[in-house]
Amino acid sequence: MSDRPLPTVILPGYLAADYEYRELASALEQHGVPTAIVPVKKSTWLPTLGGRSIVPILRLLHATAIRVRREFNTEQINLVGHSAGGWISRIYMGEKPYCIHGDVTPDAGLWNARAYINTLVCLGTPQTSLERWTKRNLDFVSQNYPGAFYSNVRYVCIAGKAVFGQRSWKTWLAYNSYTLTCGNGNCWGDGITPISAAHLEGAENLVFDDVYHSPKPGRLWYGSPEVVDRWANQLKIKN
Numbered sequence: 001m002s003d004r005p006l007p008t009v010i011l012p013g014y015l016a017a018d019y020e021y022r023e024l025a026s027a028l029e030q031h032g033v034p035t036a037i038v039p040v041k042k043s044t045w046l047p048t049l050g051g052r053s054i055v056p057i058l059r060l061l062h063a064t065a066i067r068v069r070r071e072f073n074t075e076q077i078n079l080v081g082h083s084a085g086g087w088i089s090r091i092y093m094g095e096k097p098y099c100i101h102g103d104v105t106p107d108a109g110l111w112n113a114r115a116y117i118n119t120l121v122c123l124g125t126p127q128t129s130l131e132r133w134t135k136r137n138l139d140f141v142s143q144n145y146p147g148a149f150y151s152n153v154r155y156v157c158i159a160g161k162a163v164f165g166q167r168s169w170k171t172w173l174a175y176n177s178y179t180l181t182c183g184n185g186n187c188w189g190d191g192i193t194p195i196s197a198a199h200l201e202g203a204e205n206l207v208f209d210d211v212y213h214s215p216k217p218g219r220l221w222y223g224s225p226e227v228v229d230r231w232a233n234q235l236k237i238k239n
Contacts, residue, residue, distance in 0.1 A: 005236045006118055007034040007072045009064050013083025015045045020215055024223030031232040034072060038064045051133035053101035054088055058110040061092055065113065078119045078235050082222060086125025087141050093117050093153060096144045118239055119154040123222040124193045124213045127200055131180040148202035156234045158222060159198035160190030160211035
């Protein structure tokens with residue numbers, strides 16, 4: 001296998017658009033990692049609201065993965081999933097048909113991709129949830145593919161330690177988000193995902209101080225160039 005890093009596909013987070021990840025893609029390219037972003041728009045997520053099927057996202061992820069593999073003439077790629085993009089990537093890799101919403105048949109071909117994935121990097125991904133709208137999809141993932149489930153895939157889970165959740169106006173959003181995710185609002189996280197929910201048993205679990213969940217001017221997030229510098233080498237390690 002060549003020493004050149006495998007091409008990498010970025011799957012944006014829930015309700016995010018592809019253009020918000022250009023900085024992240026550019027930073028990875030600077031590290032010599034060929035990168036493509038799944039072409040989602042904010043409107044792409046609308047059919048998935050309320051805990052409904054994420055099949056529309058799986059279709060775009062699958063099409064992007066096939067295109068990148070053909071373009072670079074490679075058997076394997078890496079995936080980088082931000083927020084919900086991480087657990088959606090786990091559905092994509094898994095062999096169980098994602099038919100829990102009744103909108104596709106078991107032969108849809110939108111999963112069972114683990115043989116083509118070398119490394120999955122999850123950025124601020126809530127790997128568990130107590131929120132009733134999200135719980136059905138995440139339960140499908142955690143019950144069928146607990147922890148770093150596939151031995152042929154490298155799992156890297158990165159959490160940010162930027163906000164301690166408290167019942168105050170400054171940290172109200174973090175407190176409530178943490179509570180809905182792990183049941184405890186008084187903990188550290190990236191402002192949306194608590195550290196405890198961002199990690200998987202058996203994965204390479206990392207915590208980065210002062211890193212927030214989403215891009216916002218004047219603060220660091222997982223895709224800021226100086227933060228990407230800290231985890232890009234994870235994509236250069238091959239199984």
